[in-house]
Amino acid sequence: MGDILEVASKKVGDSAYRQKYNVNKQLKIFKEKVDKLKKKLGYNPLRASVGGNHDKRLLEFDYSLNQTIAEILDIPKYDVTLYDTIIVNGKTLKIHLNHGKHTNKHQHLREGAFIRDTHHISADLFLEGHNHDTATFSDFIVGDEVHYRRFFGFTGSALNYNGYAKEQNLREIPKGFIEYEIFPNGGLNGKEYHSDLIDWEG
Numbered sequence: 001m002g003d004i005l006e007v008a009s010k011k012v013g014d015s016a017y018r019q020k021y022n023v024n025k026q027l028k029i030f031k032e033k034v035d036k037l038k039k040k041l042g043y044n045p046l047r048a049s050v051g052g053n054h055d056k057r058l059l060e061f062d063y064s065l066n067q068t069i070a071e072i073l074d075i076p077k078y079d080v081t082l083y084d085t086i087i088v089n090g091k092t093l094k095i096h097l098n099h100g101k102h103t104n105k106h107q108h109l110r111e112g113a114f115i116r117d118t119h120h121i122s123a124d125l126f127l128e129g130h131n132h133d134t135a136t137f138s139d140f141i142v143g144d145e146v147h148y149r150r151f152f153g154f155t156g157s158a159l160n161y162n163g164y165a166k167e168q169n170l171r172e173i174p175k176g177f178i179e180y181e182i183f184p185n186g187g188l189n190g191k192e193y194h195s196d197l198i199d200w201e202g
Helices: 023-041 053-061 065-072 107-117
Strands: 048-050 077-079 081-088 091-098 125-128 134-143 146-155 176-182 188-194
Touching: 023 065, 048 065, 048 081, 048 091, 053 065, 065 077, 077 081, 107 134, 107 146, 134 176, 134 188, 146 176, 146 188
Parallel strands: 048 077, 091 125, 125 146
Antiparallel strands: 081 091, 134 146, 176 188
8 A cells, every 4th residue: 555665855844754775675675575475375465556655756757666566576456546356255345445645643533534535435445554554444334225334444554664753743653464354245354463463574
């Protein structure tokens, strides 16, 4: 969901501070980790890549880092917003992927902004990554003979804040990711993995 790599820019106000490695080194490290995951699973688990505001800074030079990431890692879909579809037992699960634009130190306000930003979009699962949070929640919709649940996921981030959160008076959220279990009826259960609670490298 974007922000895979850090691209610090002195031209962008308070958007970036420091980066430990240059973009080439970051991409090399990320590819090594993905290749390790592919080998462990026996297939390529990556279906889509959405650009974020950290990697978007190179668009100033007409260079799409998101496109490079997708090509190097054999990711079939990449864009700023994507839709994906999974069919389970004949039931279609529609997924909306977008980097997002809101952040807040209070989780309930982040969730509210996420719901408001996507209220006009038809999908079952909405994924967003901008605020670096790792969290799952749902919103139950009711109406005249209409009852269904929309699922949401803040997909986490692999980036460290490196002082950004402290200087912006935000929470330093540990790195994390989400694993979704899809039930036969098309329902979802999101399992959160937080780097402060698990062996991140294991």
